[in-house]
Amino acid sequence: DTGxxxxxxxxxxxxxxxxxxxxxxxxEHNRLxxxxxxxxxxxxxxxxxxxxxxxxxxxxxxxxxxxxRPKGSFSTLxxxxxxxxxxxxYLCASSRTAQSTDTQYFGPGxxxxxx
Amino acid sequence: SQKIEQNxxxxxxxxxxxxxxxxxxxxxxPAYLQWYRQDPGRGPVFLLLIRxxxxxxxxERLKVTFDTTLKQSLFHITASQPADSATxxxxxxxxxxxxxxxxxxxxxxxxx
Numbered sequence: 001d002t003g004x005x006x007x008x009x010x011x012x013x014x015x016x017x018x019x020x021x022x023x024x025x026x027x028e029h030n031r032l033x034x035x036x037x038x039x040x041x042x043x044x045x046x047x048x049x050x051x052x053x054x055x056x057x058x059x060x061x062x063x064x065x066x067x068x069r070p071k072g073s074f075s076t077l078x079x080x081x082x083x084x085x086x087x088x089x090y091l092c093a094s095s096r097t098a099q100s101t102d103t104q105y106f107g108p109g110x111x112x113x114x115x
Numbered sequence: 116s117q118k119i120e121q122n123x124x125x126x127x128x129x130x131x132x133x134x135x136x137x138x139x140x141x142x143x144x145p146a147y148l149q150w151y152r153q154d155p156g157r158g159p160v161f162l163l164l165i166r167x168x169x170x171x172x173x174x175e176r177l178k179v180t181f182d183t184t185l186k187q188s189l190f191h192i193t194a195s196q197p198a199d200s201a202t203x204x205x206x207x208x209x210x211x212x213x214x215x216x217x218x219x220x221x222x223x224x225x226x227x
Binding site for chain 2: 004041043044045100103106108109
């Protein structure tokens with residue numbers, strides 16, 4: 001257990017529905033990242049926060065995806081009008097500082113299946 | 116185009132032997148490279164970081180080398196154990212303050 005928690009662990013939804021995932025980072029970690037991982041691939045960067053500010057979003061990120069980190073603590077990732085191609089593992093990671101070499105601690109992920 | 120390659124086929128190693136995994140990259144000049152372990156249904160776990168000016172890094176039974184001329188990192192597990200069976204991912208810094216680029220990982224199977 002790395003100390004990063006994600007909820008839910010699994011989500012099955014029908015195409016067109018909206019889903020929201022939650023990530024609780026390690027307390028006092030300033031950086032929070034969201035990644036997406038499909039079977040047989042490495043994590044793909046989606047977005048990251050420095051405290052409550054969302055500083056970067058991947059160009060690959062559809063406008064159906066939105067993320068928030070109110071008060072710089074937990075974060076939520078929402079996917080609107082889900083598509084079958086959104087099926088993947090969604091990983092959250094946090095790091096203590098803004099140093100690029102600081103270790104990222106990953107949560108267990110939320111596995112999304114879109115039917 | 117920018118590319119990271121790890122052995123896509125699973126690596127089968129006899130218990131007690133040294134396992135060596137490869138991470139090759141093109142069109143990058145990373146400041147550092149990281150190795151992670153990922154078990155099924157779990158997030159990656161950080162193992163080691165090696166900087167561009169370091170040739171080798173060790174941690175217990177793990178050793179990482181980094182050859183910026185060959186654009187390659189090797190990850191070694193000595194005295195391998197069945198508990199070392201997992202997927203191992205390499206990740207490169209692309210000289211930005213937020214983003215790592217990840218390889219697809221190599222599945223390592225240690226047979227008793």
